[in-house]
Amino acid sequence: MALSFFDQFMSPTLLGFPLMALALSLPWTLYPAPTTRWLNNRLLTLQGWFINRFTQQLLLPLNPGGHKWALILTSLMLFLFTLNMLGLLPYTFTPTTQLSLNLGLAVPLWLATVLVGLRNQPTAALGHLLPEGTPAPLIPILIVIETISLFIRPLALGVRLTANLTAGHLLIQLIATAAFVLLPLMPTVGILTATLLFLLTLLEIAVAMIQAYVFVLLLSLYLQENV
Template sequence: MTLSFFDQFISPVFLGIPLMGIAIALPWVLLPAAATRWLSNRMLALQGWFMNRFISQLLLPLNPAGHKWAVLFTSLMIFLITINMLGLLPYTFTPTTQLSLNMGFAVPLWLATVIIGMRNQPTHSLAHLLPEGTPTLLIPVLIIIETISLFIRPLALGVRLTANLTAGHLLIQLIATAAFALLPVMPTIAISTGALLFLLTLLEVAVAMIQAYVFVLLLSLYLQENV
């Protein structure tokens, strides 16, 4: 029986127990914990250097009030990168291909930025709904459009991450299926297809890292508008 290509995106279940929780918790086990020694090893030094560079680049345009989000943004970034990368291994599952999980990250964080803006600077936050110098007749229309664009932001965050990872996984599976089907008939074309599959896998690794960065970067831009 031929299985659907979308079966790889179904949450795995073992003995009736969903394994989504294990897939989400596994990346934290792989990260090295901070040592009590004065001198750390190369892995910890590289991890610390990456976090420092990421925080400095991400929080550079933010006001000092937004620097409180540094730990949250860094943790989310590392979490998304490790989950996306581990999902490329054979016999694994990528939780971020589930729209429900991505929306669970996007909606609360986006809502927190909006609430912070409404509490600290309500006039400035509401000013984004109406650009300066708008003609009187266009005011109701622009307010409706800007309100819709404001509430569509978390949906765009979740759908962007889900769609990019899902499309990449599907394309890899389609090309791999074609390579196996062509191997006994046209070995040369099958080998060429395998080389293409290797390059596509490298591209997917880059996409997994870039999409995690874009997710956190957009959240920081939303926070920048409200602090």
Template sequence: MNLSFFDQFMSPCLMGIPLILLSMLFPALLLPSPNNRWLPNRLSTLQLWLLLTITKQLMTPLNKKGHKWAMILTSLMMMLLMINLLGLLPYTFTPTTQLSMNMALAFPLWLATLLTGLRHQPSVSLGHLLPEGTPTPLIPALILIETTSLLIRPLALGVRLTANLTAGHLLIQLISTATMALLPLLPTVSVLTATVLLLLTILEIAVAMIQAYVFVLLLSLYLQENI
């Protein structure tokens, strides 16, 4: 029974072929494609408003050089948002519960922000490793600490997203199992547990949206330091 709780995090395969790429591309099919009409339908209007709000929120702290990243960050935000939300449906798979996938997203983007800073303003980027006014005896220790904190950023991005989604999915499955087990024995307690399950599901929907936003927001903050 304990092992079955973690079966939901196993990558689905068909005839030995991993389907994780298909599960990542499927959410994009649910988004309405834009058209040339002046008055699109309500769904397209809602989509455009959401994209505009997300892009404005992400690009406000950045200068004009950082606006080149608008398409990448907004697309990443929408992809993570759709994957996280669709992963809450029954009989689905959430690719963002895989640490390998999250690290594959976090590390290249973090490295791109770092290389952008080293290319355009190397002195400012390297200056973040040593705060101004540091006493001379503390310089080696602070450089080591700041370098470690810089290198651990992509790991923190990937682990944060993985841990939050994995914990939420496990709690939902544990409480749902308890609800079904208590139904023939203690119906009243089972109803209370089902109420807790409903509240936890609403919380997990909020967590799925917040974690997608936090992932992209932190990348934009890293970009802000290097442009």
């Protein structure tokens, strides 16, 4: 039976039970918990340094009111980063290639930023829908356009993450299939294809890290407009 390249993005099941919950809970078991000792080991020290630096850079442009989101944004960054990286291992499943999961993360967090803006500064939040100095005939059109752009933000967050990871995984599988087919027939071309596959894998590792950072960075920018 011929299998489709898109079968790798199907939610895995075992004996009829979905394994999505296991894939989502696995990242949190891989990070070591801080100890009660005065001095941690090198791994914990490096992990704490990375988290502190990332949180500092993320909250740098935010007002003090947005610093309450530090734990949520940092945890989301680590969660997405680990899911994306684990999905590059053989015989694994990448939950972030599912649009439903990405929208399930993007919509509630985006809505929370909007509600925070409406609660703290309703005039400024509603003022984003109409730029200052707009001519009177264009006011209804601009309000509709800005409203649509506001509601399309979570969709753009989810689709961006899904599309980048899905395209990378499909390209890796296509080139890997070509390398296996060409290696016995044309060894030189097969070796060149395998070299291209290695370089593409490095690029996909960078994409997995960058897309997790971009997802959280855009959320922080949305939060910056509302605090």
